[in-house]
Amino acid sequence: MKKIVFAVAVLCIAVAIVLVFALRPASGPVLRVEPAGERDIVLEYGQTYEEAGAEAVAWEGLSKDRIVPVETEGTVDAQKVGTYMVRYRARYKDSVGTAYRRVRVVDTQAPVIQLSGGQDQYIRPGEPFVEEGYSAADNYDGDITAQVQVKQTDDAVIYTVTDSSGNVSVATRRLLPADTVAPVVTLKGDKRVVLAWGDGYPEPGFTAVDNCEGDVTSRVKVSGSVSIYRPGTYTLTYSVADAFGNVGSATREVVVKEWEPAPEGEANGNGKVIYLTFDDGPGPHTDRLLDILKAHDVKATFFVVDTKYISTVKRAAEEGHAVGIHTATHVFKDIYASEEAYFADLEQIRKQVETYTGTSPVLMRFPGGSSNTISKSNKGIMTRLAALVEEKGYTYFDWNVDSKDAGGATTPEEVLSNVIEGVGNKSHSVVLMHDIKSYTVDAVEWIIRWGKSCGYTFAVLTPDGPTCHHVINN
Ligand SMILES: [Zn+2]
Structure with a gap:
C-alpha cells in the first residue's frame, strides 16, 4: 500500500517537473x-x-x-x-x-416598399381587388421588387420583402368598402309646378346630401329649361354625383298652361291696336308666316325688297295684308347717295309689287328708318326724302316697338318678350320685325295669342290711319 502511495507521489512530482519545464519562459x-x-x-x-x-x-x-x-x-x-x-x-x-x-x-437598413395608388383602396362589393402596382428598393440590393411577397386577406393586401442581409419590410394596403350610396337630392317647393302662360318661373330651390361627403348642394346640376310662352310640360332634372360616381337625382315637372282667353268684353278689344310689320322680305319663311297669320285671321303689313321670293307679295295682297315698299336693293350707300338714286331704286320695287299685286303701293318705309344716321354723308337727305315721298303720294312709316330681331334677339322667346315689353301700354304699336328670320316667324303665333288674350286688335297700316314717325336726324 505504501508502495502505491509512493509511486503516485513520484508520478505527480515528475508531471510537475515536466510542466515547469514546458511553461518556462522562452529564451530570446x-x-x-x-x-x-x-x-x-x-x-x-x-x-x-x-x-x-x-x-x-x-x-x-x-x-x-x-x-x-x-x-x-x-x-x-x-x-x-x-x-x-x-x-x-x-x-x-x-x-x-x-x-x-x-x-x-x-447592412441593417430595411428595404422600402412603395405602393402605387396609395395605402387605401376602395372596392365595391363583389368587385375584385385590382393591384395598382408596387415597388421595393433596398439601400444595398437595389431594386428587389421581384422578391416582394404579396398576400391578400379579407381587408388588406400585405407586401413583404427581405433584403440579402435579412432585413424585412412590410407594407399594408387597406381594402375599404366603396361607397355605393348615392347622394339624396331634395326639392324645395312642389314637384309639379303649374304656371299660367307667360308667368315667370322662379326656381324654388333644392338641397343635396351625400352619406360620405355631406352637403353637396353646390354641385347639383339642373338640366332642362322652361319656356314660359310655350304651353307644355317641362321636366327639370336635378342631379349630383359623389366621389364614387353614385348619382342622385330628382325631377320637377313644370307645366305651362295654355293662355287664358281674355274675359268677355276685353276680348272684344281693349281699344289698343298692334300693327305687325315685316321688313326685308319676302324670304323663305314668308309663306309659313302667311299660313300663321291666316290661321289666326290676323292681317299684317309688309315692307318688301326685291328678293327672289318677290312673287309672294301676290299671296300676301290676296289674303288682305298691306304690301308696302322698302327699296329694291336696301344698299344704304347707293340708295342714300342722292334723291335720284333713291327714287330710281324705289321705282324698281314699286313696279315689281304692282306687277304681282295689280296695285301700285302707297305705303313705304325707309331702310334704317327715317331717323337713320347711316345716310349722314349726304347731309340732309332724309329730311328731303321724307318730304319728297309724301309729295309723290307715299305714306312712310317708322316703328315704335322694336322686336330687336335684326340685332340682339335670336330666339322666338326673345322676340316675343321684346314685343310684349315694347307694346306695354301703347294705344298704337307699330312693331318692327323681319320675316327673313325664322325665329321671328316662330314668335308670331305667340305674339298673336298673347295680343288677343290681352284684348289687342291686330290691323294693317293705312295711309289714313295713325302715323308713326321718328325724329329725323339727317
Ligand atoms: Zn330693312
Missing part, C-alpha cells in the same frame, strides 16, 4: 503586437473604414521595451457586406508577433 526576445482601438469592429455598409494600425513592443530579459515596426495585411471593403480579418505582424530578431482585428461590414 518577447514580442507583443496590439491592434489600436477595438479588435472587433462592426461597420454599417457605406461607412468608411479607417485603418487604425497596431503597435508592437519587444523586450528581452530585463531590457527596456522596444517599439518595433508592424506590417498590416488584409483590406476592408466597406462597400461590400462581409467579415474581414486584418493581420498585424511584427518581427524582432528571431521572434515573430501576430495579432488580428475582425471587421464586419453589415
Whole structure:
C-alpha cells in the first residue's frame, strides 16, 4: 500500500517537473503586437473604414521595451457586406508577433416598399381587388421588387420583402368598402309646378346630401329649361354625383298652361291696336308666316325688297295684308347717295309689287328708318326724302316697338318678350320685325295669342290711319 502511495507521489512530482519545464519562459526576445482601438469592429455598409494600425513592443530579459515596426495585411471593403480579418505582424530578431482585428461590414437598413395608388383602396362589393402596382428598393440590393411577397386577406393586401442581409419590410394596403350610396337630392317647393302662360318661373330651390361627403348642394346640376310662352310640360332634372360616381337625382315637372282667353268684353278689344310689320322680305319663311297669320285671321303689313321670293307679295295682297315698299336693293350707300338714286331704286320695287299685286303701293318705309344716321354723308337727305315721298303720294312709316330681331334677339322667346315689353301700354304699336328670320316667324303665333288674350286688335297700316314717325336726324 505504501508502495502505491509512493509511486503516485513520484508520478505527480515528475508531471510537475515536466510542466515547469514546458511553461518556462522562452529564451530570446518577447514580442507583443496590439491592434489600436477595438479588435472587433462592426461597420454599417457605406461607412468608411479607417485603418487604425497596431503597435508592437519587444523586450528581452530585463531590457527596456522596444517599439518595433508592424506590417498590416488584409483590406476592408466597406462597400461590400462581409467579415474581414486584418493581420498585424511584427518581427524582432528571431521572434515573430501576430495579432488580428475582425471587421464586419453589415447592412441593417430595411428595404422600402412603395405602393402605387396609395395605402387605401376602395372596392365595391363583389368587385375584385385590382393591384395598382408596387415597388421595393433596398439601400444595398437595389431594386428587389421581384422578391416582394404579396398576400391578400379579407381587408388588406400585405407586401413583404427581405433584403440579402435579412432585413424585412412590410407594407399594408387597406381594402375599404366603396361607397355605393348615392347622394339624396331634395326639392324645395312642389314637384309639379303649374304656371299660367307667360308667368315667370322662379326656381324654388333644392338641397343635396351625400352619406360620405355631406352637403353637396353646390354641385347639383339642373338640366332642362322652361319656356314660359310655350304651353307644355317641362321636366327639370336635378342631379349630383359623389366621389364614387353614385348619382342622385330628382325631377320637377313644370307645366305651362295654355293662355287664358281674355274675359268677355276685353276680348272684344281693349281699344289698343298692334300693327305687325315685316321688313326685308319676302324670304323663305314668308309663306309659313302667311299660313300663321291666316290661321289666326290676323292681317299684317309688309315692307318688301326685291328678293327672289318677290312673287309672294301676290299671296300676301290676296289674303288682305298691306304690301308696302322698302327699296329694291336696301344698299344704304347707293340708295342714300342722292334723291335720284333713291327714287330710281324705289321705282324698281314699286313696279315689281304692282306687277304681282295689280296695285301700285302707297305705303313705304325707309331702310334704317327715317331717323337713320347711316345716310349722314349726304347731309340732309332724309329730311328731303321724307318730304319728297309724301309729295309723290307715299305714306312712310317708322316703328315704335322694336322686336330687336335684326340685332340682339335670336330666339322666338326673345322676340316675343321684346314685343310684349315694347307694346306695354301703347294705344298704337307699330312693331318692327323681319320675316327673313325664322325665329321671328316662330314668335308670331305667340305674339298673336298673347295680343288677343290681352284684348289687342291686330290691323294693317293705312295711309289714313295713325302715323308713326321718328325724329329725323339727317
Ligand atoms: Zn330693312
